[in-house]
Structures are given as C-alpha cells and as structure tokens.
Amino acid sequence: MPENSTPHLFRPLAQRGLTFKNRVCVSPMCQYQATDGRMTDWHYDHHVRFAMGGVAVGMVEATGVSADGRITHGCTGLWTDAQIAPMSRVTAAYKRYDAIPAIQLGHAGRKASTQRPWDGAQPLTADEGAWPTMAPSAIPVRDGWPTPKAMDEADIERVKSDFKTAAARALAAGFEVVEIHGAHGYLLHSFLSPLSNRRNDSYGGDLEGRMRFPLEVATIVRAAWPAHLPVWYRVSAQDGVEGGLELAEVIELCRRLKTIGIDLVDCSSGGISGSPSLSTVHPGPGFQVPFADAIRSDADIATMAVGFITDPHQAEAILTEGKADMIAIAREHLADPAWTYHAALALNAPDAHALLPHLYHWYLERRAALTKG
Numbered sequence: 131m132p133e134n135s136t137p138h139l140f141r142p143l144a145q146r147g148l149t150f151k152n153r154v155c156v157s158p159m160c161q162y163q164a165t166d167g168r169m170t171d172w173h174y175d176h177h178v179r180f181a182m183g184g185v186a187v188g189m190v191e192a193t194g195v196s197a198d199g200r201i202t203h204g205c206t207g208l209w210t211d212a213q214i215a216p217m218s219r220v221t222a223a224y225k226r227y228d229a230i231p232a233i234q235l236g237h238a239g240r241k242a243s244t245q246r247p248w249d250g251a252q253p254l255t256a257d258e259g260a261w262p263t264m265a266p267s268a269i270p271v272r273d274g275w276p277t278p279k280a281m282d283e284a285d286i287e288r289v290k291s292d293f294k295t296a297a298a299r300a301l302a303a304g305f306e307v308v309e310i311h312g313a314h315g316y317l318l319h320s321f322l323s324p325l326s327n328r329r330n331d332s333y334g335g336d337l338e339g340r341m342r343f344p345l346e347v348a349t350i351v352r353a354a355w356p357a358h359l360p361v362w363y364r365v366s367a368q369d370g371v372e373g374g375l376e377l378a379e380v381i382e383l384c385r386r387l388k389t390i391g392i393d394l395v396d397c398s399s400g401g402i403s404g405s406p407s408l409s410t411v412h413p414g415p416g417f418q419v420p421f422a423d424a425i426r427s428d429a430d431i432a433t434m435a436v437g438f439i440t441d442p443h444q445a446e447a448i449l450t451e452g453k454a455d456m457i458a459i460a461r462e463h464l465a466d467p468a469w470t471y472h473a474a475l476a477l478n479a480p481d482a483h484a485l486l487p488h489l490y491h492w493y494l495e496r497r498a499a500l501t502k503g
C-alpha cells in the first residue's frame with residue numbers, strides 16, 4: 131500500500147533519534163499506588179496492557195522530582211535511586227513490544243499534599259501526614275486550603291536541580307521521552323498564571339517574568355536529556371478563569387520552548403484553582419483540540435491533542451486537518467488497552483495485526499485467512 135493511503139494515525143513520526151511507529155500515546159494517568167514514590171506491581175500491570183496493545187508511546191504518570199513535589203502519598207517519584215529499578219521493569223516492557231517509554235516529571239507546588247481522589251482530593255490533615263507546600267506566592271489554591279510558602283531563590287534553585295537529577299534517573303530507568311508537567315495548576319503552571327503568581331521580583335510580574343521559571347526548568351531538563359532523545363512539555367493552554375492565563379500567553383511560552391529545544395507541546399487546559407477543565411466543565415469530544423491547533427500553527431511547534439478523543443475517525447481527522455501531530459488517549463485506554471489495534475482495524479491500516487504481540491498476531495492472521503476463505 132503506498133505511503134499516502136496509510137491513515138495518518140499510523141504514519142510514523144521521527145523526532146530527534148527516535149521514530150514513533152504511529153501517533154498514539156498513552157496519556158499520563160496517576161495511579162496513586164506507589165510506596166514511598168516507588169512503583170508497585172500495579173504500575174507494571176497497568177502499563178504492560180498498553181504496551182501489548184500497539185501504542186507508539188506509553189507515558190508514565192506525573193512523577194515527583196522531590197518528595198514534597200508529589201500530589202499524594204501514592205504518587206510515583208524519582209528523588210532517590212531506589213525508585214529507578216521498579217520503573218525499569220515498565221520501560222523494558224514497553225521496549226519489548228516496540229513502544230517508546232515516556233515519563234512526565236513534575237512538582238505539584240501548592241496542589242501537593244492532598245488526598246487520593248477517592249478519599250476526597252482535599253488537603254491532607256496532619257494525621258494523614260500532610261507536608262508543607264510551596265508556590266510562587268503565598269496564595270492558597272482556594273479558600274480553606276493551606277497557604278503555601280512563597281518560594282525564595284534557594285527554593286527555586288533546589289527545584290531546578292531536582293528536575294535535573296530526576297531527569298538523570300529517568301534516563302537510567304530506560305525512558306526515552308521526558309515530558310515536563312507544566313499544566314493543571316501545579317508548580318510550573320502556577321508560576322505562569324497571573325492568578326497564582328503575584329511576585330514582584332524577576333520571577334513574576336509581566337509574562338516575561340512569569341515565564342522565567344518554567345523556561346529555566348525546561349532549559350535544565352533539555353540539557354540533562356541526551357540530544358538524540360525528545361523532551362515534551364505539557365501546558366494548560368488557558369486557565370479558563372477570569373483574569374487568568376490566556377492562550378496568547380501560552381503561545382508565546384511555546385515559541386520560547388521551541389527555541390530552547392522542546393520537541394512537542396502536549397495541549398491540556400485548566401486546573402489553576404482546582405481540578406483541570408475535565409472535572410469542572412462538561413467538555414465535548416475533542417474540546418482541547420483547538421488549543422493544539424492554535425499552538426501548532428502560531429508557535430510552529432509539534433503538538434499533541436488530548437481530551438475526550440475516543441473514536442479512531444475523530445483522531446484521524448485531527449491529524450489529517452493538521453491540528454496536531456500526536457494523539458494522547460487517557461481514559462479510553464483504561465477501557466480498551468488495545469485501542470491502537472482496534473483503531474487500525476477501523477481505519478483499514480495496513481498490517482493491523484502486527485500491532486499486537488507476535489504470538490497473537492499469528493493466530494489472528496490465520497483466523498482472518500479462514501474468514502476470507
């Protein structure tokens with residue numbers, strides 16, 4: 131079949147020294163099942179389902195660069211070497227099935243020290259092991275939440291160095307793509323948003339000041355990550371709250387991210403004063419795709435679209451219309467870990483069975499031959 135009759139979703143994409151075999155990425159999803167930041171068997175089971183289902187890239191959840199940067203006690207981390215080995219099992223599984231392992235590194239800032247979602251997602255109490263939080267300014271997420279410490283220069287330097295060390299550990303664990311978590315109201319986003327950043331030093335004020343810390347982190351991670359491997363960045367494309375961060379400001383950030391060597395922007399939204407848009411508004415299918423589209427055209431950088439993308443034809447149209455370069459799928463993967471394989475069948479992609487592990491492939495080919503006969 132000639133190249134151009136292959137659906138866009140199944141055309142490879144080259145970035146630096148890597149080639150993604152198709153355009154499907156498992157979007158990062160916190161599992162809240164880690165012990166002291168270390169992955170458990172659950173994480174392995176969770177990811178190996180996707181690895182066997184044909185995805186090009188499997189991304190591990192928001193992983194704290196420091197213990198105080200975790201969202202909950204159950205979040206994964208990379209602040210000690212002991213956290214590397216359990217992650218290596220996951221990266222090896224993705225590689226066994228010809229998929230690329232990615233990890234999202236982050237610091238939860240003023241949204242750290244909270245309960246797991248099913249326990250209420252409220253700030254932890256002292257009895258539950260709460261820890262102090264920090265942010266650009268001493269402004270709580272909302273009324274009733276703890277007031278974070280306004281970060282001083284030493285805090286800023288420490289977090290930058292934590293990102294650098296965590297990136298080195300991610301590499302040692304076998305990851306090939308690192309994504310910086312700059313969305314959902316966590317630390318980097320809270321520096322960018324005028325609602326949470328009221329600093330009057332060089333890390334606040336106008337957009338230039340508010341971008342400074344996220345750009346410094348991105349520069350440090352880019353330098354720590356090998357030149358032949360990509361670095362991605364997840365943005366909240368807008369706050370969606372009056373007086374909050376606007377898309378035009380995020381586009382400017384993305385232009386700057388491109389100049390420092392960031393390879394793709396993963397386009398989410400919301401979360402500055404609570405849950406991301408997903409939980410606070412009633413989004414329709416592909417509700418964040420316009421952000422991926424605008425950032426791709428105005429900042430001239432590769433984008434990944436995410437949010438309520440469930441149907442293969444919907445995903446194909448996003449790529450065909452030039453609105454994004456990759457498609458991230460979170461919840462639909464929970465229901466169907468072989469979403470990529472099923473999408474290949476639905477779109478008549480050549481060699482769909484080859485997306486499944488070899489042994490399955492053989493049986494399915496034989497069944498297909500019988501059906502034809």
Ligand SMILES: Cc1cc2nc3c(=O)[nH]c(=O)nc-3n(C[C@H](O)[C@H](O)[C@H](O)COP(=O)(O)O)c2cc1C
Pocket residue numbers: 157158159160161191192234311313314364398408436437438439458459460461462
């Ligand atoms: C259980 C769960 C955990 C999530 N954890 C993260 C995370 O660690 N980092 C992140 O940036 N987004 C996280 N998200 C958001 C998803 O990556 C994704 O952007 C969102 O669910 C929209 O995509 P979907 O409609 O395909 O689910 C999470 C979503 C879910 C459902």
